[in-house]
Amino acid sequence: MLVLPKESRKLFKGPFGILHRDISTVLPELAGRTVYTVGDVVTHTLQKNGITPSIAVVDGQTMRSPCSRMPEFSGECIRVENPAGTITDDLVKALTYAINHTPVTIVVNGEEDLAVIPLVIAAPEAAVVLYGQPHKGIVLRTIDAGAKAAAQELLGLFVRVGA
Template identity: 85%
Template sequence: MLVLPRESRKLFKDPFGTLHRDMNTVLPELAGRIVYTVGDVVTHNLQKNGITPAIAVVDGQTMRSPCSRMPELSGECIRVKNPPGTITDDLVKALTYAVDHPPVTIMVDGEEDLAVIPLVIAAPPSSVVLYGQPREGIVLRTIDDGAKAAAKELLMQFVRVGT
């Protein structure tokens, strides 16, 4: 399991992509692209606009409280444990599998926030990852070599614990 040290957490506060204030500005950017989502609210709002993500990573929470807008689960559902501040090997395996077998919903017992990083690494070029930036909007990250390099750089901030 990879653990994010407390002193590195500040690196993850800024949006890891382009911040949009609402879904209406995001929708035009999604045409013809494979879309992946991380977070219950962003997944729900995308589905409300008629788009089902190829992969949805959800945990039943929004800002650490139960989510009242639980998205509809689509395709295969994989359940993984992922404690806050970590990226577990099971989460990475589920994301890698899901990229090759969409649609997949990954239901996280714990916290899904950091799934954006391994998802960007696993996702194919020109696809899009969306996630919510609390109290600010929706972050859109188009997958290209720069996105993958930036995600790998962030991943280097983590410390491996256990086997």
């Protein structure tokens, strides 16, 4: 399991992509693209707008409280453990599997926020990853070599714990 040290957490507070204040500005950018989501609210909001993500990573929470807008599960459902502040090997395996077996909903027991990092690394170029930025909007990250390099750099801040 990879653990994010406390001193590095501040580096993850800003958006890892382009911040959109409203879903209406995101929707035109999704046409013809493979879409992946991380977060219950952003997944639910896309589904409400007629878009089912190829991969949705959810945890039943929004801002550390139970989510009242649960998305519908699409395709195969994989359940994984992923404590807050970590990226578990099981989460990475589930994401890697999901890339090749869409549609998949990954239900995380713990916290899904950091799944954006391994998802960007695993995703094919030209796909998009969307996630919510609390109280600010939706972050859209288009997958390209720069996104993958930035995600690898962030992943390098984690410390491996255990076998």
